[in-house]
Amino acid sequence: MKRARAPKKICHSLAIWIVLAALLCPPVLAQGEASSTGTPQEAFLETLTPEERAWLDDHPVIRVAQDPAWAPVEFVDERGQPSGMSEDYLRLVEERLGITFQRVTGLTWQEAYAQMQRWEIDMTTSVAVTPQRSRFWAFTSPYQQVPIVIVAASNVTYIGDIAELSGARVAVVDGYAASDWLPRDYPDIELLRVASAEQGLQAVQRGEAFAYVENMLVVGYYLARLKLTTLKIAGDTPYANGQCMAVRKDWAPLAGILDKALASISEAERDEIYRKWLPVRYEHGPDALVLRRVVLIAAAILAGSAAWILRLKREIAARKSAQQAAAQSALHFQQLFDSSPMPVALIGIDGRFLGVSKRWADSYGYALEDAPTLQRWWELVCPDPNRRRDAINEWEAALQSARSHGTQIGPFSHRIVGRDGQARATEITATLLGNDVLTVFQDVTQRQTAEEEQIRLLKEAERSGQAMRSALEEQERTREQMLETIDQLRRFQEVTVGREHDMIALKSEVNGLLERLGQTPKYTVGL
Template identity: 25%
Template sequence: MRKSIYIAILFVLLQTSLTFAQNSIDSASGRPINSEETLNVTASLLELTNEEIAYLAQKKTIKVCVDPGWMPFEAVSNNKHVGMSADYLDLVAQKLGVNFQLVPTESWPESLENVKSRKCDILPLAMATPGRKTYLNFTTPYIVIPLVIATTKEKPFIADLPDVLHHRMGLVKGYAFTEFLRMEYPEMDITEFDTIYDGLTALEKNEIYGFIDNLTTISYEITHYFSSSIKISGRINRNWELGIAVRNDDPVLLHILDKAVKSIGSNPVQEIHSKWIAVTYEHQFDYSIFWKVVAAVGVVGFLFLSRYRKVNRFNKTLQDLNMRLKESEESFRSLVDNAHEGIVVVQNKRLVFVNPRACEMTGYDHDALLNMETFLPLIAPEARETMMANHLKRLAGKEAPVRYESQFLKRDGTVYPIELTGVLIRWKNNPATLNILSDISERKASEDAVRFMALHDNLTRLPNRYLLMERLEQSLAQARRSRQPMAVLFMDLDGFKQVNDTYGHDVGDKLLKGVAQRVQKLMRDSDTLARMGGDEFVILLPQVDHLSGVETLISRIDKALQLPFQFDSLEVKSRASVGFSLFPENGETAEELLRVADQNMYVVKQKGRSKSA
């Protein structure tokens, strides 16, 4: 009966490797990548129509135009398409068996003109607008990013776009939101630039007040070219939804690409985002085992597909494969025993089969696992109910998630995240579940690192503007229910520019970190100290009893900053001007409280620290 488990396991593994095996055969035999066999497999996997299959067989090359300077999303480097969209197109090319050919351009407007005049077939990353819909169709978006406003570092916090409509703002020529913002705010003073770099250069020279684009690209440009002069000062309550734009005289290509985009799984997406969004995180992966698995699957796929070269349906492929698997049990036993994932079979709530990797993941030996009364001791207590419910639903033939995340409990008490893929099988003529277990600790740590970087200031490690606004909104909701007063303090360092100009930005950065550490020690656990950018900080006090409590904290901050900062042999003095606002006296929204606190801070700065406002 162990042959059944090997057959079922290979079925699961070959679902992800069949396309790879087919492409390997095509490449080795010298046939075109979109051969009849590949198209039939593609048709089964993506549910392509006969018309779409015929289209792929005839279509040799799909011409692509991109934004030549929009990293990390896409760019042209040495006449080669690079960036996130290039990696997505590689995935699509593997699924469809087509070639994408870059048509180089000098700017995004030129790329738009090329696709409009049909010199290009697609734009890999574009957002639908009324103007573009006259000559383009769009797939389902596969990247969604927020819009932000960048300014020079001395500018104050921007609560929302209407606050700066009277200022000149910069955007990239031809971008979707340039068109949308002109329609929504006709009175807005907009200056258009060929590239983001050109716009940020003009911003640095104070030729415009602010520059609007997406968070990822602006952060990339600031980090690489403008870290000392430009900051992100606000977020627009809009998202940039990007999909593949296809010339509207080719609806068949649109439908094919939309199916391909929807078929891309979460793991490739995570790998692409981790590769191009700067997060310092080292992964260790046992490539020796990986390549053994790939080689074994590739050999099996090659032997099978070389004999059955006329594949008409994917189901027929699996039936023929099962016949050959019965003759190759030892090969599949090696595949399972050397798999990087844990593989277990559960029947009547007991483990009836485990591979060596499952033993390694749990900390139990083979016999100890098979002697357990139930599999539940391997699951963290908070996840057991959900795990058991999914197992019973699958046995009963009811709808249950095929792949989901859970928490594993090792023998030594360690809890760590796993991803489980489960299917219903027959084991000794009775129903059971085959479960593939993947340790996703590294992926989760990477996601946590990404989230921390998104919500915290890189220099001081304090919460940034976005996390502050989230906590401020939560505190306001609680204060409105309880009518409990709360306070917001806006703090700006005095003479910080002079420190930078006199001693350099390295000393300025050390001073910012030193100030953050001293003030943080004065905070309660419920309070939040956030850096807004430059030398501006905001303190959120979700609970205050009296005005005197706020004034006492301001006095303690002033006292803490009276002592000079010592950086090696250099002694630096710094003080701060602090303004505050109270809920509900000075406002009942986050924007009102921040604006009043900011205004009061400038009053304090003009009067001198001995005054308060």
């Protein structure tokens, strides 16, 4: 993280109060009171075109969702009803249009945001413009501007540049504009996505995040309400919540109608909303007493500035030393990672890779920029959606069991496809390190290939042994047949031995009989 700059520190507190005062000044949109003739509604409806009035007639039901936990901008009160600054603006818009919006309640901001993206909810009342949101929303012009600030522990010195948070874990509410802006503009900041402003502040208080980035009005409200005395506004950001109303993109005419309604809200009506919700009362012009107080405060600031600068220099020196130590520690950590003979990765509680070894990137061909999260890594290395779903479910179940019961994570065996398209048999094991997970990826392709070759050779040897046993059995049967034939010959020989003269005599008798019959003798008889 970068070193804080002294001049910004000196003016920081004064700048915060100047910004708060600027917030109380009504935007240029205000057009003054309604016409002296007719009701405010009638006067306003005259400003609409026939097409706009026809559009309102064709759309009698307009569903509106608001953030239930973003006080004082918008929230749900103890009776479960929408409340806050944006709700007051919405009621003034209702008066001018002569309609009643259908308020959708009982949802978290994340749930409502998902439904608004699908156009199941038609509009919302207080959001900033981002490129992602512009794909599905049409926006009004901003009706108020609120700076976004950095909240940190009270012992943290002034953060003059949000880039100083590089490498730090920063909490943001998931679905808020900052959750789109920060990863786009400061990818080195590690985001901890939370569900509400209250959770974001408590994450910093518990040490789960170094800082929290939020709308300054919301920060002031919750710091006071939750009595978080160990936290403070530690710096500003280049961002501001240009609070707009937003409607589904296919209802773009409604955005123009709302723009006209917001522009017709008078300065007095805007002042009343600010006085109702802000702890600082706005007056249109300072009187002499106010001026004297401002002079005294300025004198006190100037008198104390010298001591403040000296203290700031000491704090900057201490912070620089701490940053150097942290950088050295990070270097040693990365060197330890890179010395591992196997791919190693450290995964945060939110599924983001906090660090990977060089062997990890070399083995699969994907750098940390290609796969900043475990989810994205699975999408790259496991293209089959069914196998990927099974692998993720297996991992999450083992991780949950390890966190609950201290059980081992893995080993899991998967075929991992690298950037080169080659599939590698990989065995994954992991160990919990606090909330993080140290994960080892072992390429077992050669071992698995050797095991498969060994199994093949065993099967081949078994087949060869079977063939040899068959040959020996055939040889044994042949030997037994030969012995039986020899035995038969021996028995025949035993029967015929000693009967040669009988046979000769018999043949002679046959020959004599044939001669008497006048035929040629058949046998040759000799001694």
